[in-house]
Amino acid sequence: MLSSLTAAYLALSLVVIPPTEIRPDQVDHVALPCAQAGASADDADTAGALNQQLGTKMRGYMNPYNTSCARAVVETVQRSGLNERAAAIALATVIVESSIANLDGGLGDSVGLFQQRASWGSFAQRTDPVWATGRFLAVMRQFFPGDSWNNVAIGDVAAAIQRPAAKYRHRYGVEADDAVKIAAELWVHDGEWPLSSTENRGH
Template sequence: MSASPSRPGRGALRLAGLTAMAMACSLLVAPAALAAGPTPAPSAKASDVAAQRALAACDPSGTTSTDSALAAQLNGSLKAKMKGYMSAYRVSCARMVVKAVRDRGFNLRAAVIAITTTIVESSIDNISEELDHDSLGLFQQRASWGTVSQRLNPDWATNAFLKKMQSKYPDEKWLTAPIGEICQAVQVSAYPDRYQPQAGDAKIIVDAIVASQAPPDPIDYGVLDFTLSDSFDSNTNTRPVIK
């Protein structure tokens, strides 16, 4: 008679059971772990107001205390995209755009049109990295507009914008055409309706910058009456007195 096969011990059975359970759990958990993987961070867009991106200076001399004060003022008065997002840097960029318009001798409506465009395109940031194809700068101008250094120069970029605006609206027709329409004609955006809603805030920004740069009113001293007052101590010590 052949010997009967030996039975596995309790320890071996327990080990086999634990192994089977571990394998079953791994099959259940693995798909869930794969599904719960990290979500890629969304890429920054030039138009995102809070996105982190590489920036170039707008004013070579940097920002000023007036820029900081205007940023605080504007954050309480703007009503659209830039409300709460103005900074001394962004004010300095807007200031350089306004300066380019005034240096060209244009009506300040041109500054409102230009600032409206920068609000939509770059959130008034002089973006120095290519986030949308090869676009750069405040106006997100493509490489066909000019060199990298030109497009990152607010004065050059603003004048390039104004030049194209004039070509689209000769005989100063840009003085009366809707601002959003003008911005779209220059930029040829895939989202033409984005500009007009920002025009009101652009005017507030331009008005604040212009007001901060206005020369102080001459001091009015009124009419000055002079009399001579003799010192009681000396007949020669006579001095004028302003009343």
């Protein structure tokens, strides 16, 4: 009998491809909006603060746009009832896969923040940051039942979901510390949600 993990992999019909490792200044595809109203003044301020904190791929490359995308991811995680660690896992993934840009293309049929393949959903779904993040979290919980992802290294969880070739697995771990910093910066603690991508989309 197939294990639940093996069955989950087969059900998703995923094809192993390397992380795209798109540099923030070399995006070849159209970056679709992450917030219906566009990036906000808060996103601009947060981008400036993050550029001083980050140490790897995104240092100096955070801007209002990709900060609005990171905010959409973090808010979706928070609204799902998961914790900051879950947000960091999702952010480490989108840093590696798209430089936190909601791309209309990628390797093969990959699109969106997470560069999800066509087997994950429609183009419209995969380029909706809220839907794409929710789908990522659903797969994470399927692969790591009982919230066991809390006890696994951030990079290892991301790699298990994205399934890169072995030589690329380390890239998610490289971005883990910065992902934690971005999640902490964007996490809402006072219960007062700003007008954002999730609210604008009616989710």
